[in-house]
Amino acid sequence: xxxxxxxxxxxxxxxxxxxxxxxxxxxxxxxxxxxxxxxxxxxxxxxxxxxxxxxxxxxxxxxxxxxxxxxxxxxxxxxxxxxxxxxxxxxxxxxxxxxxxxxxxxxxxxxxxxxxxxxxxxxxxxxxxxxxxxxxxxxxxxxxxxxxxxxxxxxxxxxxxxxxxxxxxxxxxxxxxxxxxxxxxxxxxxxxxxxxxxxxxxxxxxxxxxxxxxxxxxxxxxxxxxxxxxxxxxxxxxxxxxxxxxxxxxxxxxxxxxxxxxxxxxxxxxxxxxxxxxxxxxxxxxxxxxxxxxxxxxxxxxxxxxxxxxxxxxxxxxxxxxxxxxxxxxxxxxxxxxxxxxxxxxxxx
Numbered sequence: 006x007x008x009x010x011x012x013x014x015x016x017x018x019x020x021x022x023x024x025x026x027x028x029x030x031x032x033x034x035x036x037x038x039x040x041x042x043x044x045x046x047x048x049x050x051x052x053x054x055x056x057x058x059x060x061x062x063x064x065x066x067x068x069x070x071x072x073x074x075x076x077x078x079x080x081x082x083x084x085x086x087x088x089x090x091x092x093x094x095x096x097x098x099x100x101x102x103x104x105x106x107x108x109x110x111x112x113x114x115x116x117x118x119x120x121x122x123x124x125x126x127x128x129x130x131x132x133x134x135x136x137x138x139x140x141x142x143x144x145x146x147x148x149x150x151x152x153x154x155x156x157x158x159x160x161x162x163x164x165x166x167x168x169x170x171x172x173x174x175x176x177x178x179x180x181x182x183x184x185x186x187x188x189x190x191x192x193x194x195x196x197x198x199x200x201x202x203x204x205x206x207x208x209x210x211x212x213x214x215x216x217x218x219x220x221x222x223x224x225x226x227x228x229x230x231x232x233x234x235x236x237x238x239x240x241x242x243x244x245x246x247x248x249x250x251x252x253x254x255x256x257x258x259x260x261x262x263x264x265x266x267x268x269x270x271x272x273x274x275x276x277x278x279x280x281x282x283x284x285x286x287x288x289x290x291x292x293x294x295x296x297x298x299x300x301x302x303x304x305x306x307x308x309x310x311x312x313x314x315x316x317x318x319x320x321x322x323x324x325x326x327x328x329x330x331x332x333x334x335x336x337x338x339x340x341x342x343x344x345x346x347x348x349x350x351x352x353x354x
Contacts, residue, residue: 026143027069030054031061031088032076032104037127041074044136050143056080058088065095071146072139075121076104077112086119093120100142102135160346167339174331175324197222198312199240203232203258204247209277212301218308229253236262241269242315245283248275259286268322270315277301 028050030041038054045052053070055061058080064070073092077085089101103116103124113124122142125135202210203226210225224241226232229252236244244262248255255273263271263286271286272294281298284291295303329336 026050026071026146028052028139028143029061029064029070029073029092029099031058031073031079031085032056033079034076037076037104040132041135044132045139048136048140050139058084058091061088062091062095065092065099069096070099072142073099073101074104074135074139075101076127077116077124078106083112083115086115089116089119089121098146100146102138102142160343163339163343163346171324171328174328178324178327198242198315199224200243200245201226201232201236201241202245202247203227203229203250204245205250209247209274209301212277213305216301216305218305220312221308229255229258232258233261236266236269241266243270243272243311245272245274248273256286256291268319270311270318274298274304277303 028045030038030052032038032041032054033056035056038056042052042054050072053064055064056079065073070092073089075085075088075092077083079085079088085103089103092099092101101121103112103119103121104127105112105116105124106127108126116124122145123138125131125138197220199222200213201224202213204210205227207225207227210223213221214223224235226235229246229250232244232246232250235241244259244266246255246259246262250258259271259273262269272283273286273291274283275281276298277300279297279299281296282293283295283298283304284293295307298304
């Protein structure tokens with residue numbers, strides 16, 4: 006085999022994994038289209054050339070391009086930056102190379118900030134470099150997609166393993182309780198579920214206490230400040246806060262109680278009225294429980310459901326606390342690994 010054929014064979018072999026890779030060219034010059042198509046077809050890359058940004062967006066949204074070559078002056082000077090940003094947003098794993106007819110440090114900075122990995126001068130002496138950079142970018146794109154896929158799989162298996170591990174520990178705790186003569190279902194029982202109602206009027210709390218629901222005790226606070234004072238003593242399973250409390254914003258009051266007393270379930274309510282509602286305060290925001298809330302009986306009918314929810318939460322807290330105490334070092338390393346995986350996926354986006 007001659008030296009020339011040997012070099013060609015090695016080149017074809019090293020780039021075999023790039024055969025059929027899609028490359029998008031955004032440039033308003035038809036001669037540039039023809040030149041790049043000829044240059045990259047030798048490496049068996051599939052090239053699509055467009056001169057219109059709308060057409061480019063349509064293509065990027067429809068199919069994946071490993072590499073995009075973007076002329077900074079298409080369709081107008083510096084307008085290519087918008088194309089780079091669009092591709093980076095729509096197709097984060099595409100590698101973008103900017104093209105420019107002038108030597109400009111500012112162009113290079115702007116292109117990289119927009120999402121390009123390189124800026125190449127449109128000149129005859131840059132042709133070989135352009136081809137090498139496209140092949141390198143295509144390899145990086147393929148590798149990145151593979152790595153991202155692996156990271157997604159690792160993240161999924163990681164979460165599934167923890168869930169199965171914790172479920173096994175829950176069963177072990179329940180079995181240990183039974184072996185010791187303790188009934189796991191009764192460990193989260195209580196004589197009465199204490200509910201703090203923060204409301205400037207007493208109509209709602211009077212209706213609740215007047216119904217005398219079994220297993221519930223209601224305590225009334227007529228202002229947000231009084232509510233904070235009362236709950237500071239602890240011992241409340243639920244806090245219900247009227248949205249129209251005037252001395253403190255209801256949602257601020259709700260989040261304060263939730264943050265300072267994580268074992269207390271916090272609800273906000275409006276009414277009972279035609280536009281009334283009851284919402285649960287959660288970490289991610291508010292979740293509607295009752296709407297419309299026109300009669301106190303609508304909540305009374307759901308007290309057993311609220312009690313069961315609190316018992317389930319209490320059992321979950323017990324399991325979680327036991328798991329943390331027993332596997333503290335494992336959880337610490339688990340969180341560190343999860344953070345690294347999330348950061349790796351985020352950095353590649």
